[in-house]
Amino acid sequence: MAATSSFLPRHIGPTPADQSEMLQQVGHGTLDELIFEAVPNGIRMDRELDLPEPLSENDALSWLKSWMSQNVVVKSFIGQGYYGTLTPGVILRNVLENPGWYTAYTPYQAEIAQGRLEALLNFQTMVTDLTGLDVSNASLLDEGTAAAEAVTLALSNKPKGTAIFISDRCHPQTIDVVVTRAEPLGMKVIIGDWATFDPTTAEGLFAVIVQYPDTRGRIDDFTNFFAKSKEAGAITICAADLMALTLLKAPGEFGADICVGSSQRFGVPLGFGGPHAGFMACIDKLKRKMPGRLIGVSVDSQGQPAYRLALQTREQHIRRDKATSNICTAQVLLAVIASMYAVYHGPKGLKEIARSIHSKARELQNALTAGGEIVEDGAYFDTLVVCTERAEELVMLAPESGFNLRLIDGSHVGISLDETTTSTDIWNLCKLFKIERPSEKPQDVSWGESLSRTSEFLTAPAFNAYHSETEMLRYLKRLETKDLTLNESMIALGSCTMKLNATSEMLPLSWPEVSSIHPFAPANQTTGYIEMLTQLENWLAEITGFAAVSLQPNAGSQGEYAGLIAIRRYHESRGEGHRHICLIPVSAHGTNPASAVMCGMKIVGVKCDDAGNIDMEDLKALTATHRDNLSALMVTYPSTHGVFEETIREITDIIHEAGGQVYMDGANMNAQVGLTSPGLIGADVCHLNLHKTFCIPHGGGGPGVGPIGVAPQLVPFLPGHFSMEDKSHAVCSAAYGSASINTISWMYIAMMGAAGLKNATEIAILNANYVAKRLSSSFPILYTGKSGLVAHECIIDCRPLSKESGIGVEDIAKRLMDYGFHSPTMSFPVTGTLMIEPTESESKTELDRFCDAMISIHGEIQDIIDGKMDATDNPLKNAPHTNSVMCADEWPHGYTRQQAAFPLPYLKVHKFWPAVSRIDNVHGDRNLVCTCDTVEAYAQR
Structure with a gap:
């Protein structure tokens, strides 16, 4: 392949001449000699990775385009927490497609991250205003994981019991994720009808969760239910829709202690499930235990106010197993987009969008009812449920009319409208049901005054000053110039791998075939996505030396969690559920013990020697002491000290001989690809940071993808999802997590090939x-x-x-x-x-x-x-x-x-x-x- 068409020299920084000079300075004549000395002989691969020949940038884009064109892009009326949305062009071009925003690192160095921090403070303000609560964090991963984090927050309030109630009218994916998270912590989950559930008689109740509006679109007043729940000593949690909250009473006003949800419909594309920014808001007394990141205001040395990450002592490197959550659970870039959507439209614009959505829903309800269809009773915002024996037929025929409906069951169809819904869409829906569309457009709302919003929101100047594109463009530029990102200079962060996010890798994110697919769209509309994701899973399995890979975890933190849950389930399947001890070197990433505690494990620290390696004598002694209860060893390789430990094979053998499993943190995979692999070293599971080694940008601290690769014995325990054949143990809301950004890693591997990936590592x-x-x-x-x-x-x-x-x-x-x-x-x-x-x-x-x-x-x-x-x-x-x-x-x-x-x-x-x-x-x-x-x-x- 001609050098001009090869991607490899575009990705690799030093020229061949530079490499020769650098090798001379480090005392080696060739790159092979350097690698021979640096990488222990006992773990080096003796073959090349079995990957396709590398493609040029144009060819890779053409291949991916041909695959993704197999996806069928139609209007989605499926809803269920995911909605069509219109990303304003000024935000699309100047945030989502702008390396000045997407190559930023987590804002730990606040002085050079003021723009991002202001955008995130806008996000927090937006969430607190709309939810009517005191404090919001700076985003979580999605709605399901946010609900699970809310349960953990409630549990940290030191309740007397371990029972949680969740309404059966919450989104099914949210219920699944909460159940997954509750099981290892010994919680009892009660799923049922909130209207008939009596909190005061439920033994050990510490939290309740409801949906507002619920998964079938109904709006209920939870005032009395929440009052009874608090009487019983329970924390009240409400999963809510931010767009609906522009018109509906805020959850904080009817007694919610915590409110969670997704900001996806604020301008963030569907992307087959992600990435999207979840949110959490809470009452003041819970703020110091709230998970994730919190942006606050301090002062600088000149006495001027300045933004920073607040409460940083919660960061896992410090609190480790006592952390309230994993701080990596954030979606910063997507939170920025959602906040800027609110800035651009302002409170008046958001209300107009919400009223338009509801008006069209009222128009559709009138037409359906007039045509003899039965629509479920109750107040609603954007979702109608039609009771019909033709449910399956209607859902099957809908794509022929250019849209998807939700099949709730054999006799109920769900229709969720959004800001992309047009009058033509309403007419086409009526035609599907073979009814005439009425000419009269209703203007009233479907709920009474008691559920209507009376409180103001988004009164801060930022939400009322930038409604013209000129002003918005300049505001975005002002914030961008306050941040030092990868397009300015090298960001040489150990363990974080801030490498090139090539433009050709990023381009597919804006394709409709990538961005506009609902995560629960029919399988025959997503064949391109499934082929691409399956091939990426296979490539990653080959690179890691594992039997299988799951792309569901939507952050490195979720990958850690999913991997440890797989180990836990494996032991339980063998009748060894008592194995709960997790050995973790004291040098490990602080996220490791935080994740292990979330999986119900007890942490035992392993010493390191003076050279920074795992202390083998201490490891042997601890393994012997905890042999009968040993669940896993969590190890990072190369070590967190930046060294290839010579004894790694001996370490994995010691753990296996004692009946434990080896979890490898993939943070340092950038030193392994093509030279060695977790499977070759002896690990049983490893999470990968696709936002590190495989070129997905950090986006200021999210998006990310944290897939796990597993050895054969752990394959049955990979995450499932209600929309998949294996319907259990989902770790996030969508079956493939943040599916859309996997196109970035597909492009990277396709353009690099086996030799290119190896050369990158070298x-x-x-x-x-x-x-x-x-x-x-x-x-x-x-x-x-x-x-x-x-x-x-x-x-x-x-x-x-x-x-x-x-x-x-x-x-x-x-x-x-x-x-x-x-x-x-x-x-x-x-x-x-x-x-x-x-x-x-x-x-x-x-x-x-x-x-x-x-x-x-x-x-x-x-x-x-x-x-x-x-x-x-x-x-x-x-x-x-x-x-x-x-x-x-x-x-x-x-x-x-x-x-x-x-x-x-x-x-x-x-x-x-x-x-x-x-x-x-x-x-x-x-x-x-x-x-x-x-x-x-x-x-x-």
Whole structure:
């Protein structure tokens, strides 16, 4: 294949000439020699991956287009939590299709993430306003998992019992996910009719869940039911539709403690099930245990208000097995889209959309009733249920008229309208039922005053200022420029693999055949999707060395959970349900113990030796102690310390011999692909972060896909779904999770091929070792393998310098912003260190620019040690330096403005300016403000 048509050199950063120079610097003549020394011989693959030959970008797009064109795109009136929506073009082009938004990292470094944080604060404000509750988080994965997280939140309230009631009129996928999540935690789930259920007589009741409007479209007043539930000591949970809440009484106003749901119909495409942003809002007393992320307001060093992630001590690296949830459960990019949909339309526009939807539903109901059809009684917003013996026939015939209906059962058809519904659609629906459409259009609503919304919402300035496309475009651009993303510079975060998200990989997301398919559409309309997803599963199984892969988990956190649940179910199937001990090295990702606790496991930590490897003697001793109850070992490979552990095969053998299973965290899969595999190493299950190794962008902390690969004995225990043959143990709302973004990983693998994927891994290892070599004279490299090499990431030890100078890793992280870089991972897995992962996509030029910045920062620290610079008034302690600080009339510092803002020559060519000065984290947590006006509004006051 001609080099000009090959994708490989587009993805790989260093040129062949660069690679030769880099290899020389790390002391190896060839790439093969480097890999031979870095990767232990006992785990190396002796064959090439069995994958198709690589395709050019155009050919891959053509192949995928031909497959996805097999999908049948029709109007969906299926509803059930998923609706057609119109993404405003200004948001589609400038957020969803814009690398300035989709390549962003999780906003842990708040000073260079102010735009994203403001958008997420808008999301929280939107949710709290519409739900009538005090606090909202910054998104969850989908409605089903949000409901399950709400149950966990209720459980953290230390109830006296373990029983939960869920209305049988909740969406079936929500019920399934809640049941899956409840089982390992020993909860008793009662499913029934809320109208006849008496909470005061239910033993051990700690929570109740209802749907509003419910899955059949009915709107009920839960005031009395919630009052009785609270009398019984239960937390009240309401799953609600945000669009309906623009017209209906807010759940907080009729007694909900927690409200969950999906923001999908606020401009987020269907995408065969995802990605979509779930939400959760709660009363004030529950906020400090609320799962996920919370955006709040603090102040910066100049006294100006600034946004940040609040309550960061809940982050799993700190709380581990005591975490309230897995903090990776977020869909930031989709939450941004939903919030901007609300900003663009404003409260008036949203009401108009909702009224239009309801008006068309009333028009359809009148026509059906006049034509002799029986429509279920009760108030409704957008969904009608028709009682007819022709139910199956009507659902089967509907696609011929250009739409899908929902078959509830043999005698009931569901019809859910949305903002895409037109007058022509109403006419076509009437024709399907063989009735005349009335000419009179109803204007009233189907519910009484007691259920009508009287409270205002979205009164903050952001929702009332940007309704013209000109103003909206400029608002989006202002926010975008406040964030440092991958289209600005390298983001070298250890364990996070911030690599190229190629444009050709992203293009299919905007195809209607990808974006406009309902997750519960008939199977004969989704053949293209199923073929693509099946092939991707097969490719991932080949890459990982496993028997099968499930794409259902819609985040790495869900992958961890699904994998551990599979292990739990496997033990139970063998009559060994008592196996509940999970061994986890102390260096493991904090998400590991958080996920294991959610699966009902008890965590036992395994020590690491001085070289950062698992302490084999401690592992053997703990395995012997817990042999009879050992469920699993969770291990990351290469290790979280960035090293290929030589003893990994021995480790897996020890666990297997004791009857346990080995769970491998796939966070570091970027160092394995094509060289080794979890299956070859001896793992039984591994989750993959497709948003890391396989090029799905981070999107500011979501979307993600976290599929699991399993060994043969675990295949029967992969996640099921009510819409699949295996109808049990769903871990998220849709059968294929965030199906649409799997096209990104399909494109990546199709264009790279076996040799390309292997080469990517090799260059990732080369880049990491090159950075380690260049920085080693300034910062000690904490862990290396026997050959003195690292894997795909390295940890630099800042503690000796800190001890001499008083400069900590946070100071270095903030100073890097002045040099135009996002900090590597701070103080994980070792306090006082920085973990750097440059990825294969970064060029030698960019690696050198980053290393030059780090070496320059080392020089600044040395000046402090040598007394050439003040220990408290220096560029590191005062970093980052904003444009406004630099332009101030007074300059009270003992170093120059030039040294502050332009310490290296490249910064005079192009400079990224942090939006705010260093943020006071303590102030933010002590003065938690998480739903508020814009920063500009605060500043004006």
